[in-house]
Amino acid sequence: MWDLEISLLAEYGYVQEKGKINKTIKYSETELLAYEKPISRAELYYAGQSNTELTKIIVIHSFEYSNEQLVKIDGLIYQVVNTYKINNEQLELKLKAKKGGV
Numbered sequence: 001m002w003d004l005e006i007s008l009l010a011e012y013g014y015v016q017e018k019g020k021i022n023k024t025i026k027y028s029e030t031e032l033l034a035y036e037k038p039i040s041r042a043e044l045y046y047a048g049q050s051n052t053e054l055t056k057i058i059v060i061h062s063f064e065y066s067n068e069q070l071v072k073i074d075g076l077i078y079q080v081v082n083t084y085k086i087n088n089e090q091l092e093l094k095l096k097a098k099k100g101g102v
Contacts, residue, residue, distance in 0.1 A: 002035050003033070004058065005073075006060070007029040007032075007073075008068040008070075008071055010027060010028050010030065011025055013025075032061070033060075036056060036058050037057040047081075047094075052081055052082075055097045056094075057092060058095065059092050060090070060091055060093060062085060071093065076097070078095035078097055079097075080094070080095060081096050
């Protein structure tokens with residue numbers, strides 16, 4: 001059941017090269033196991049009503065989450081849209097695909 005390897009990305013600083021305007025943000029990765037839940041029609045409908053794009057729903061252990069906003073799964077970066085506490089041990093993360101990279 002817990003067969004999906006993911007990384008939670010937490011921002012921990014940035015690098016600004018001399019002479020450049022943009023900063024390059026550094027991220028620390030926390031690897032953990034999760035499992036993916038299917039997205040129901042009702043969830044897609046409610047996401048559409050609130051003008052939110054929903055790509056994946058994953059479940060992790062709640063003690064492993066520290067309000068990270070980015071999740072890396074199979075090399076792709078997702079943004080956390082919403083969290084829902086299932087019970088004291090499990091937390092559901094609703095994700096959308098992040099456009100433009102990290």
